[in-house]
Amino acid sequence: MAQSRLEKIGTIFTRVQGLLRGSAMKAEDKPIWYDVYAAFPPKLDPRFDRPAPNVPVRNIFYAEDVVRAKLHKHNKPTETISLFDHKRSTQSQQFVQIYENLRAQGALDEQRIYETALDLLAEQRQQAKGTEAVEESLEETEAKSTLLSDFQDAGEQQQITTTSTPASKKTKKDYAGINIDSLFKD
């Protein structure tokens, strides 16, 4: 059984080719990949001693890197970023966008644009925070009842229920729901 195990010489194709040509390997023993390899040879010969190409690795930089570097040099990053979240833009991205917008308008010099962009970013964040805060406070007012107020409400409602029975079911439901929420809130 003919075989060449010298993997450092030539490629697997040239080695098998040599065996076939010298009829050391019979045509019916030809490996099944041989014709496929001949039809679709790889882009580079898989030789052990293929020299490394002498190509320099270029650096990837963008025009906005200058201002981004400036931003990060003078400001400590405080936000937490989720790398899985592709929808939200980071503060750095927002800043660059504001900066580019301002520069497109073209009225100010670089330093002024930078400062204005910082102010605008802070404003934007303030607004975003404001809307969040408003939403939170709305939730708070809805469930502002405390344990004490619950007891008082319950007391009042008990008085009412003694006089009118049909309302009792409804009040009980409310009472139970509020009670649990407020307990965990504190």
Add this chain to the structure above:
Amino acid sequence: MLRKSFNNLPRLSQLCGLQGRLQSTQVAPVEPAPAEPEDIAAIEQRILKHPDYFQVHNLFTVRDLFNARVHYGHKEGSLDDRMRSYLYGSRLGHLIFDLDKTAAHLRDALNFAAHIAFRDGIILFFNRNALNAHLVEQKAMEAGEFSHTRFWRGGIFTNANVQFDAVTRLPDLCIFLNTQNNVLAQHTAVRDAAKMAIPTIGIVDTNCNPNLITYPVPGNDDTPAAIELYCNLFKEAIWRGKRKRRELLGLPPLEEAKPSKSAGRRFEKN
């Protein structure tokens, strides 16, 4: 060579942790089905003239590669000089692959895998990254092929007949989803496959040596999302080859394993 016309390969299949497919892989001496006038060997030769017979070019786009984070390499210090031509550049010390080159190489590799599957070859998946080992084993099973994701005992290829006490049919194609044992050493099977004249497809990261890999695919070999993408692509290419073969031979289609829910849903949301 010992590759063709031997039927007893039970030990290799045990070793690779997959037993289901033996009937279909034992070299069925290529007999044309009665309904099919053309000889299968003639068909095999004919489809080689088509540049992309299995239509593997439509399996993925460069955007898919980007979303699976294939373009991330290691840091500059660990760069293997032989990988330089596949790089797009270095972003603040982190190497980035040129995905256009990756896509071209990956299409070549998928086409080759599909042709080997069409010719009823045995395909063996390799991976030595513990994080992705289960995923690779799962996908190899779904493709109806073999996998080896554990420690490689020397001589499994080179001394197979002694190790397994029988004449052993070796795989016809090795697919390496990562070509390194650890950060320092290359997988011994890369060398052994070259010794035994078995073609290899390998995902080579920036710290790997692509020279002995027949069809190297430059790309990230660590991230589970990327590995899952490669596995799915190779699985589909292999199935296209197998389906076509059975269709041309007039045989009923093989039952395909359903992709499991547990492995693979994790990275789909982004």
